[in-house]
Structures are given as structure tokens and as C-alpha cells.
Amino acid sequence: MSVEDFLYGIGESVDSAIHGIIDFINPSPSEEPPSFKYLSRLVKKRLTTHEYLSLKLQLAFLLYLIVNLALLFLKASPLWLVGVAVVYFLYLRYTLVRNREFFVEHEPYRFFYYAISAISFAVFLGYLMIRRIATSIYYYYAYLLVAFAVVMAFRWYFKQRYGRDYTYGIVEEIKGDVVRVFVHDDIAANVKPGHYWVDAVEDLEIGRVVKLIVEDRKLKGAVPVKIIEVYLTDQSSQSSTEPNEETE
Template sequence: MSVEEILYRVGDAVYSIGDRISEFLKPSPSEQPPDFKYLKKVIKKPLSPHEFLSLKLQISFLLYLGIGLILLFLRANPLWILTLAVINFLYVRHLTTRNRSFFIDVEPYRFFYYSITWLTFAAFAGYDAVRRLATSVYYYYGYLALVVAVILAFRWYFKQRYGRDYTYGTVEEIKGEAVRVFVHDDIAANVKPGYYWVDAVEDLEVGRVVKLIVEDKKLRGAVPVRIIEIYLDDQSSQSSTEPKNATE
């Protein structure tokens, strides 16, 4: 291989890396969903792009939280934790912006993960400050109470801004007076993805999208309990459950 070829390949690699960094920092919406090839090797269930994207957000936050706790335990410079928070924030922005078309409703996810990224950083930074200044254990108790209060306040605000007592699902099976519906991950309704049995109503058909009332269950989140509306367009469980034309 000649020197010119080596230099050409190095230059091409530099441009490629530069393009990737630029796209990461300034993402634009994509028309094609990610292939999720690594997640699909671990997750054998046939999840939709929405579920995979939600899972990637959860994994990124858990990694951020875990590494942040390790840095805090090692008494690392807070700038390292700030750097970690910025990286996670940029990743959330990239994932939600580039794949916004493949989220059923991207805004609650974007707001939630933006917020908990910076709230977590604030909690880490606050603990580091308390550790440096505390003269008794009561400082830690007071700080813990403050963190819990902030978490509860954020939970209340999120529910006020995005929360709802309904979600959407797709009819998968009708058995007598009961119907099994598939519901996507829905952070606004606090519903986990999966299949749920509810009472059947008139005019149901397999493949129809339905609107369901949800009820909060302690330690379980919310669960769908009743169909309140049926939509006319047939959709599979792995497609978006955004409603289109409703029945009269």
C-alpha cells in the first residue's frame, strides 16, 4: 500500500468520524428506524421500534446512574460527573430527535429523560457538597429529605403536564366476554408494554385500535381496565397505536 493510499484512508476515516460527531451533536429526524441488532440478540420478544427506543433510554439512564454513583463513591472531581451528565443529555437528545417518528408520543419521553438527567446530576453534586461541609449525620438526613421532596415534586409536575388516565391498545384476541389487547409502553399513562385482558364491548374486531381507561396500582404502575372507544383502522400490535378515525 502506497503512502498516498494510507493518507487517503486516514483522511476518509477522519471525515467519517467528523460526520458522525456532527450528526450526534446536531441530529436530524430519520425516515428509517434503527435496526437494534444488539438489543435483538438479548431481547427475544418481538418488540416494536417504540419499545426498543424506550428500552435504550432506560439503559442509558441506568448506565449514567451507575457510573455516576461509582464516581461519587471514588470521590472523583464533580466535573467528571458533569461530563457524564452532558453525554447522557446529548444521547437522549440524539435518540429522541433522530427517531421521533418511531415514538408513539416523543415529548413525554424527551422531557422525562432530560429532567431526570439533570436532577440526578444535581443530586450527585449536592451530595458531594454535603459530604464536604457536613459536621453531623443530620446534614445527610436533611439532604435525603430534600431529594425525596424534589423527586415527589417532579413526579407531580410530570403527571400534571403529561399524565393521563387512558392509553391505546390493539385488539389481539376476542374470547367470549373478554378481549386481549396489546398496549405499548406509555410513560404518560404509566403503563408497561404487554398484553392485558379487559371486558369486551360491541363492534370489536381483531386488529382494531381501542382507547382504554387505566387505573393506578401500587408498585405496579397503571393497568388498562376498560375500553371506552374503538377506532376504525386495523393495526397490528407491532405498529403505532396512535388513534385515527373513531367510531361514532
């Protein structure tokens, strides 16, 4: 390899890196579905693109919490918390904006993760401040109560703004008077992804989208319990469960 080719290769690498950084800082929605090369190796069961994206957000948030807890344990400077938060929020924004078209319902996820991440950052930063001024353990008790109240207030507000008592599923199996439906991860209805058995209704066929009432189970999330509407368009369980216009 000549010196000229070597320098040209370096220039291309630098240019690619610069464009990658710019795209990371200022992302735009992609028309191509994302690749989950490494994540798919960790998850044994088959997931939809929406489920993979939801899992990425959950893992990123969990890692963010763990890193912040480690920084608190090490009594690191608040600047470390700020630095970690900047990187995390850039990644969060990149994931949400870049993959906007591949969420079944984008807005609730965007609001939830931005808000809960901002609350977490404020709680960790506030704890550092409390540790500097606290003269007794009661300061910590009071701070934990305030943090808990803020989280509960956010939970209430999120349910008021985005919460609903229904979700959508796809019929995958019919057995007499019951059917098995596949339901995507649905943060607005607080439903976990998976298969659920519910009572059958008229006009059901495998592949059809159905609207289901969900029942809230304390500390366990909500579960679909009853079909209230059948949509006449067949879909795969790997596609969006958002219904088309035609209903029965």
C-alpha cells in the same frame, strides 16, 4: 496498496468520523427506523421500535446512575460528574431527536428524561457539596429528604402536565366476553407494554385500535381495565396505537 490509496483511506475515515461527531452533537430527525442489532440479542421477546427506544432510554439512564454512584464511591472530582453528564446528555439528546418520529408519543418521553436526568445530576453534585461541609449525619438525612421531595414534586408535576387515565391498545384475540389487547409502553398513562385481558364491547375485531381506561396501582403502575372507544381502522400490534379519526 499504494501510499496514495492508504492516505486516501485515512482521509475518508477522518472525514466520516468528523461527520459522525457533528451528527452526534447536532442531530436531526431520521426518516429511517433505527437498528437494534445488539439490543435485540439481549431481549428475547419481540418488541416494537417504540419499545426498543424506551428500553434504550431506560438502560442509558440506569447506566448513568451506576457510573455516578461509582464516582461518588471513589470520591472523584466534581469535574468527573460534569464530564459524564455532558456525554450522557449528548447521547440522550441524540436518541430523542434522531428518533423523534418513531416514538408513539415523543413529548412526554423527551420531557421526562431531560428532567429526571437533570434532577439526578443536581442530586449527585449536591451530595458532593454536602460531603464537604457536613459536620454530622443529620446533614445527609436533611439532604435526602430534600432530594426525595424534589423527585416527588417532579412526579406530581409530570402527572399534572402529561398524565392521563387512558391509553390505546390493539385487539389481538377475542374469546367470548373478553379480549386480549396489546398496549405499547405509555409513560403518560404509566402503563407497561404487554398484553392485557379486558371485557369485550360491541364492534370489536382483531386488529382494531381501542381506547382503554387505566386504573392506577400503587407502586405497580397502571393497568388497562375497560374499553371505552373502538376505532374502525385495523392495525398491526407492531404499528403505532395512536388512533385514526374514524371511531364507533
